[in-house]
Amino acid sequence: MKLILDHVTHIYDPHTPHARTALRDVSLQIGEGSFIGLIGHTGSGKSTLIQHLNGLLKPTEGSVYADGKDIADAEYNRRALRGRVGLVFQYPEHQLFEADVFKDVCFGPKNLGLTQKETELRAYEALQQVGLEPEVYDQSPFDLSGGQKRRVAIAGVLAMRPEVLILDEPTAGLDPGGSREILSLIASLQKERGMTVILVSHSMEDVAAYADRIIVMNGGGVTMDGTPAEVFAQADALKEIGLSVPAATEVCRRLYAAGIPVRPDVTTAEEACEEICGCFLR
Amino acid sequence: MRGITIGQYYQADSPLHLLDPRVKLLCTLAYIIILFFADNPYAYGLATIFAFAMVMISTVPVRMILRGMRAVLFLALITVLFNLFLTPGDVLVEFWIFTITRQGAQTAAMMALRLFLLVLASSVMTLTTTPNKLTDALERGMRxxxxxxxxxxxxxxxxxxxxxxxxxxxxxxxxxxxxxxxxxxxxxxxxxxxxxxxxxxxxxxxxxxxxxxxxxxxxxxxxRCYHGGKGRTRLHPLRYATRDVIAYLVFAAFLAGMIVVIRLF
Structure with missing residues (x-):
């Protein structure tokens, strides 16, 4: 599935004293099978942007196209679109409501109008994919740990079998172990199912380790868009807008600046390790 | 959902905004009570003029005040209809089973105006007073x-x-x-x-x-050691200023005027 944002501007509460421009003239193409990291600090327009991709918000100006069709059209089926562009919000507490985990995960596919059998099949499949133990399936979602709730929330969206999966800060509030598990889960899902994944985050490390494309937002606009190496090469520009580069990149940049022959554009700890060790061996 | 208007405070710097919330609470209450004693057009005229003067002073856009009025429109309509057709007296118009009397028309108009002014007065109060200040005033008033x-x-x-x-x-x-x-x-x-x-x-x-x-x-x-109201002091204690005394005097003058008009006619 291909998503295109064409000069999208979004203003909250237009024509009132509270009017606030959250997106300014954003144009993007989101292709198939990529792992995109969307970064930017609070208030940069990330959340507004992702809500345009599944039609929860309509652009004030500009258009969003899904497979060539304008999703703001009156006759466009936005509900079906939301099954194809799955959006997992930051707080699982905002969506868990059923008496047990399994029923909660069934909510999405049921809304797509699938049969009971197909719904349950998909819910079961999704719960397995997110790595939850079968004992959890009939527990109340409110009794689970933070990490488990997050998995149930992701399963609730996965059960709709989306082609594009958008995750808003999926690791916020989780301990390092838990957040690593969630991220590697997402990465493996992306590979196995050939989904497009958009990961909203402000952790540079997370994004650098998994994404093959990084989109940087600032003040409602897209300021950078490229591979991790391309984006993190502009470390100074990133710092200017209040973002940092991954620690590994920073270390190598400083070593490079000090005259040590390492590549300054590494993005992950593994790469940095190789570079630095290689430097000693050379 | 963004348009929710309970505690519909309108930020401005008008003299009404600056008044002590107790003044506004008390005066609004007194205004509403005196409205129920008003029984002639002159009294309603005076009350209407006063209310509109307050709206002007408050600098709140009329559009915002009118929005609050919509809620009572239905109630006002029913009141008008009942009074218009069911009050006995000198017949003005008669058709089929409906009769409109002079007294009926007058009561209907006054009732509608009374409802309208009631809501207007309380709207002006809530639009110029933050909910927190209002609660402070209530707490003090209920002491x-x-x-x-x-x-x-x-x-x-x-x-x-x-x-x-x-x-x-x-x-x-x-x-x-x-x-x-x-x-x-x-x-x-x-x-x-x-x-x-x-x-x-x-x-x-x-x-x-x-x-x-x-x-x-x-x-x-x-x-933070909250243990109820006992011995609790306030960050912003309510203190009357000169403008509050002036406001009380102005309102007292209006009240006296109302009483005179109600008694005279």
Missing amino acids: PLKIFRVPVHEIAMMMSIALRFIPILSEETEKIMNAQMARGAAFDEGNVLKRAKSLIPLLVPLFVSSFRRAGDLALAMEA
Whole structure:
């Protein structure tokens, strides 16, 4: 599935004293099978942007196209679109409501109008994919740990079998172990199912380790868009807008600046390790 | 959801905004009471002029005030209809089973005006006073009730917390709606029963989060040694200033005028 944002501007509460421009003239193409990291600090327009991709918000100006069709059209089926562009919000507490985990995960596919059998099949499949133990399936979602709730929330969206999966800060509030598990889960899902994944985050490390494309937002606009190496090469520009580069990149940049022959554009700890060790061996 | 207007405070720097909330509360109350004694057009004229003068002074856009009026339109309509057709007296118009009397027309007009002014007065008060200040004024005003062991401070605290939570919960509602809509939920489809059912995925998370927030708030209050109103001092104690005395005098003049007009005619 291909998503295109064409000069999208979004203003909250237009024509009132509270009017606030959250997106300014954003144009993007989101292709198939990529792992995109969307970064930017609070208030940069990330959340507004992702809500345009599944039609929860309509652009004030500009258009969003899904497979060539304008999703703001009156006759466009936005509900079906939301099954194809799955959006997992930051707080699982905002969506868990059923008496047990399994029923909660069934909510999405049921809304797509699938049969009971197909719904349950998909819910079961999704719960397995997110790595939850079968004992959890009939527990109340409110009794689970933070990490488990997050998995149930992701399963609730996965059960709709989306082609594009958008995750808003999926690791916020989780301990390092838990957040690593969630991220590697997402990465493996992306590979196995050939989904497009958009990961909203402000952790540079997370994004650098998994994404093959990084989109940087600032003040409602897209300021950078490229591979991790391309984006993190502009470390100074990133710092200017209040973002940092991954620690590994920073270390190598400083070593490079000090005259040590390492590549300054590494993005992950593994790469940095190789570079630095290689430097000693050379 | 953004358009919620309970505690519909309008930020401005008018003389009305600056007044002590007690002045506004007391005067609004007195205004409403005197309205119920008004029984002739002159008294209503005076009350209307006073109300509109207050609207002018408040600098609140008339559009915003009128928006609050919409709520009573239906009530006013019913009142007018009943009074218009069911008051006995000198017949003005008669057709089929309906008769309109002179007294009926007059009562209907006055009733409608009374309702209108009632809402107008309270709107001006809530538009120029923050909910918190209003609660402060209420707490101060209800203080004598303490003799009867009424937990005045606690009631006031509950009111301020409730008011504070309205925008929080409305924002939360919007987030939950988005999260459920992202899973294909629809809140505006089907018949009444289906719609009511579609609210469950919205209400359950909202209740859960309200309870969690309430628990968190209680903990935070205890952590800061909150133990009720006993011996508690205020950050912004209510103190009357010269302008409040002037306001009381102006209002007293209006009240005297009203009494004279009501007695004379």
